[in-house]
Amino acid sequence: MAEIVEEIEEVKVVEEWKTYPEFSNYLFSNTERVMKGEKEIKVQINEYNRKTTKIFDDTGKGRTINVSYICEILFPKKAFKQYPNYSNYLIYEDGTILNKVSKIVLRVFEPKIVKRKRVRLVNDQGEKLELDLAHIVAELFLENPNGHKFIKHLDGNILNNHYKNLEYVHSLLEKPYEEIEGEEWRDIKDMEDYQVSNKGRVKNKHNNFLMKESDHFGYTRVGIGTNKYYVHRLVAIAFIPNPENKPSVDHLNRNAKDNTLENLRWATSKEQSANQTITNGGCYKKINRIDIKSDEIKEYNDIHEVIEYIMSTTTETDKRSIENKIRACCTNRKETAYEFKWQYIEDLTIIEDEIWKKVQEIYPDAEDYLVSNKGRVKNKAGKISDGRITHGYNEVYIGKGVSRKFIHTLVAKSFIPNPDNKPCVNHIDGNKTNNDISNLEWNTYAENTQHAFDTNLNPHGIKIKVTNINTKEEKIYPTKVRASQDTKVEIKTFNRYLKSGKPYQNMKFKLV
Structure with a gap:
């Protein structure tokens, strides 16, 4: 057959023709055309964006074939390799996987828990397994001299599994740091x-x-x-x-x-x-350790010091268990723990300019508790209560039928006006246990997040880069919410395009 020259975008492509085993009566070209003699066979595009057609094999049996697959085998444009123990598949450098038996491109999927593209393959022993696509491509096409276990997508797009977009890294949880003067x-x-x-x-x-x-x-x-x-x-x-x-x-x-x-x-x-200051409202209550035999008393500054002592003198390693046992003794729910009695040392320090208000003024179902503008809470027995530490904040019990409340929330609702009905209470100095009124302010969620970035209280936070595709202008935002608000893109839509790496309108979103 004569050579055919086809023009595509002003570039001359020389069309080549070859035969394929099982279909010797047909010719296949590098432009995915099929000929039988002088007649061109009509092809169709299937749901996988692959060309298919119906022809007869050498036994005379009619078959629907994947023309794109056959042409990629005859005229490989991309490098491909076989994955060990999976001989029925061809793995291409761009992450495409072809089933040699069914002659179709495999679909990839994303599990709900692990946000990585995976593919289901059947190994040579007939076992069906789910494999990470990026790891397959990297293992076949990348070198790994340092023996790293994790794969990073360089452009942040998990859909792009071309080997040039992949890199072996030590960890995906760590971040490179910026230098600090005098560090x-x-x-x-x-x-x-x-x-x-x-x-x-x-x-x-x-x-x-x-x-x-x-x-x-x-x-x-x-x-x-x-x-x-x-x-x-x-x-x-x-x-x-x-x-x-x-x-x-x-x-x-x-x-x-x-x-x-x-x-x-x-x-x-x-x-x-x-060194215990009045500023934190006595939130770390002192504890006495009492020897059962000699009545000798040892004073500890707070529960953290007790935990350190127990772990250094016993085989106990569960800090939460230690805390629960000690607090049970201190509140008369347990007699001894670790062969000692334990008691709170009540701090009834009088603080200048301290003002007390009833918690019932903001939570009518609460018991007769008091909260002060200095960040202290007094129970119905008149004792200072620091409650427990939850996520770094002091949380206290205020009565049956009422959920535990954070002390900073009690202080803010009792003493700080909130005309704009803002939802968050912010610790100005970043110390979650400093619940003095002078250290608290009402914020929106966005203001609270921005404060964390402005004061470097969240140095490991991930920022968002928004790039205007037309002007190439880039802007960095501290959170997805801020970026969504400024670009006027609904947050669900924003998250979807951030995750996919695809452009939305004239913008592209990326984690930095």
């Missing part, structure tokens, strides 16, 4: 791959990624390996000499989230107690 890094003892700074940050020193932080009883922890470590202790061990072998690390300004070197010192329990 000094030192190795963490017995953990040679990690460093801690005098600014209270922890990183992997090999890839300069910050470790993910979590809140635990109001303190900041990081996970290294299978263990969790308090950041304030890591900083103190690395930077502060402790010749007297003092047992605990004290936050000088009583802000448990401020782990900068200047705010820390090694301290005894008495030194911690002396």
Whole structure:
């Protein structure tokens, strides 16, 4: 057959023709055309955007064939490989998977829990398995000299599984950090791959990624390996000499989230107690440990110090269990724990300019509790109650039939006008346990989030970049809500296009 030349967008493409086993009476071209003699066979586009047609094989049997598949085999435009133990499939460099038997492109799907594209394959033993598409492509087309386990999509679009968009990384949970003036890094003892700074940050020193932080009883922890470590202790061990072998690390300004070197010192329990300020409303109640045999009394600054003591002298490792047992003793629900009696030391300090109001004024079904403008709550017996720590905030019981309430909410509703009916109470200094009226303000959700970014209280937050496709103008937003509001794109629509990586109107959304 004579060579046919076809023009496509002013580029001359030389059309080539080949035969395919089983269909020797037909010719297939690199432009996905089919000929029998001088007659061209009509093709159709199926639901997978692939060309198909009906022809007769060499046995005379009529069959519907995937023309696109046959032409890709005869004239490969993309590199493809076979995945070990899955010989019925061809894996292409762009993440396309062809079933060699059915001659169709496999569909990918996204599980509800794991936000990654997966594909169902049958291995050579006949087992049906779900596999991560990005891992298949990366394993076949990328080198992994460092043995990393995680795959990152460079453009943030999980739909784009071309091998050039994939990269092996150490972790998907960590973020590279920006330098802070005056920051000094030192190795963490017995953990040679990690460093801690005098600014209270922890990183992997090999890839300069910050470790993910979590809140635990109001303190900041990081996970290294299978263990969790308090950041304030890591900083103190690395930077502060402790010749007297003092047992605990004290936050000088009583802000448990401020782990900068200047705010820390090694301290005894008495030194911690002396540093208790009135500002936080006595939210960390002191506890006495009483020896059952000798009646000897040991004073602890708060429940956290008791937990540290128990963990250092027993085999107990469950901090929540320790806290529950100690508090049960302190509230007369349990007689002893860990072979000691435990009692709260009531703090009835009189604070200048403190004003008390009935909680019943804002919650009529509450019992006879009082709340003060200094962030303290007094129960019906006249005792100061700090309740419990929930997500870093003080939460108190105020009566049967009424859910527990955060102290900062009680203070704000009792003492701070809210004419705009804003839904959030913000801690101005970032200390969730400083419930003094001077540290609280009403905010919208957006204002609350913006405050966290402005004051660097949420350094690990993910920001959003919006790019105007026409003008190439880029703008960074602290949250998806802010970006959605400014671009006037409904939040569900915004999330859908952010997730897919596809442009919406003239905009493209990306996590940064």
